Amino acid sequence: MRTPGARGRHVALVYNADEGSVPDAPGDRGSSKDMRAMIRRMARALRRVGYRVTVVPLARDLLAFQRRLRILRPDIIFNQYDDVVHGALYEMRLPAVVRMMGFPITGSPALAIGLTRYKYMAASLLQGAGVPIPDCTEILERIGDVNRHAWRFPLIVQPSQEHAGIGLERDSIVHSKKALREKVRHILANFHQPALAQAFLPGREFNVGIVGGRRPRVLPLAELDYSALPDSIPPIMSYAAKWVETSPEYQKTSVICPAQVAPELAREISAISLRAFRAVGAWGYGRVDVRLDAEGRPRVLEVNCNACLEEGLGLARSAERAGIPYPGLLHMIVKAGLEGVPNDLSLPMI
Numbered sequence: 001m002r003t004p005g006a007r008g009r010h011v012a013l014v015y016n017a018d019e020g021s022v023p024d025a026p027g028d029r030g031s032s033k034d035m036r037a038m039i040r041r042m043a044r045a046l047r048r049v050g051y052r053v054t055v056v057p058l059a060r061d062l063l064a065f066q067r068r069l070r071i072l073r074p075d076i077i078f079n080q081y082d083d084v085v086h087g088a089l090y091e092m093r094l095p096a097v098v099r100m101m102g103f104p105i106t107g108s109p110a111l112a113i114g115l116t117r118y119k120y121m122a123a124s125l126l127q128g129a130g131v132p133i134p135d136c137t138e139i140l141e142r143i144g145d146v147n148r149h150a151w152r153f154p155l156i157v158q159p160s161q162e163h164a165g166i167g168l169e170r171d172s173i174v175h176s177k178k179a180l181r182e183k184v185r186h187i188l189a190n191f192h193q194p195a196l197a198q199a200f201l202p203g204r205e206f207n208v209g210i211v212g213g214r215r216p217r218v219l220p221l222a223e224l225d226y227s228a229l230p231d232s233i234p235p236i237m238s239y240a241a242k243w244v245e246t247s248p249e250y251q252k253t254s255v256i257c258p259a260q261v262a263p264e265l266a267r268e269i270s271a272i273s274l275r276a277f278r279a280v281g282a283w284g285y286g287r288v289d290v291r292l293d294a295e296g297r298p299r300v301l302e303v304n305c306n307a308c309l310e311e312g313l314g315l316a317r318s319a320e321r322a323g324i325p326y327p328g329l330l331h332m333i334v335k336a337g338l339e340g341v342p343n344d345l346s347l348p349m350i
């Protein structure tokens with residue numbers, strides 16, 4: 001499948017090779033070994049489209065990385081620089097550095113990547129932009145903040161600057177002020193960041209894949225199916241449900257794609273997702289997490305700028321349902337990157 005426009009173009013596929021201090025747990029699909037395997041599959045798919053691909057790991061030596069890019073002179077950087085150290089908030093650095101060097105890059109700019117990792121800021125911005133979010137969305141910087149609000153339970157409580165289900169556990173849904181206080185205490189002590197509390201939305205949950213530059217396209221909706229979970233496990237995309245293959249959370253949570261949704265609801269979900277994607281300044285591709293409230297109205301949980309691009313999963317699965325094979329999806333993402341964010345002038349500093 002050689003595609004016009006791709007032939008001969010040189011892509012530098014950059015990933016985070018810093019393994020930090022956290023050893024890979026067995027059975028955890030979020031490990032750095034899994035990431036390296038994914039990078040190899042991506043490189044292969046990009047080559048199939050006709051790109052010349054160089055895989056460029058970035059660990060701690062920024063100067064060596066920059067020297068390498070200057071020698072390679074790629075047409076574009078394909079950004080797969082993800083956090084591997086919990087709480088590190090490293091992701092926003094790569095697009096900033098790469099744009100300062102004057103190279104185009106795939107995906108969202110540093111601002112959108114940074115902003116969406118601060119869940120309270122992102123939620124406040126979405127609310128300001130008229131995007132429905134869960135009620136009672138509050139940030140708790142100290143335990144005393146529990147007394148500052150009139151809560152309506154149940155709430156879901158999570159670290160406010162994480163992603164990928166980190167800090168979401170079986171006791172993340174709380175039904176009392178006492179349990180809320182305990183959870184906030186746990187998050188402050190273990191994650192060293194404020195907690196985010198929100199009304200727990202009991203309805204259906206959807207992942208909304210978006211791809212494209214100036215004209216982003218909403219892919220077929222995916223629904224998370226929690227119906228096989230026992231009552232003792234809450235219906236949420238916890239860390240275990242997302243990554244730990246051996247857990248009941250992982251084994252009993254499945255994805256239905258395309259989701260069976262009435263056309264009017266599907267249109268509403270797509271429209272608010274696109275509005276959220278644009279409001280945070282996302283670009284090229286992303287995934288919006290949406291859940292229905294008790295009245296069946298969709299609300300946006302978050303926008304994922306660096307959505308997982310693993311073959312056959314998430315965004316790639318939704319793209320396949322729209323008739324876009326994996327290499328074709330990566331090609332669309334590169335094209336959006338080459339198109340570039342409007343008004344992002346190239347002003348190289350080195």
Ligand SMILES: Nc1ncnc2c1ncn2[C@@H]1O[C@H](COP(=O)(O)OP(=O)(O)O)[C@@H](O)[C@H]1O
Nearest residue numbers: 134163164165166198199200201236237289302
């Ligand atoms: N307000 C909420 N109501 C119901 N479920 C929620 C809410 N917030 C988060 N969740 C559940 O927790 C999961 C992870 O939350 P999210 O905010 O998307 O964080 P992450 O960045 O870890 O994916 C969601 O996919 C959803 O299942």
Ligand SMILES: [Mg+2]
Nearest residue numbers: 164165289302
């Ligand atoms: Mg999410």
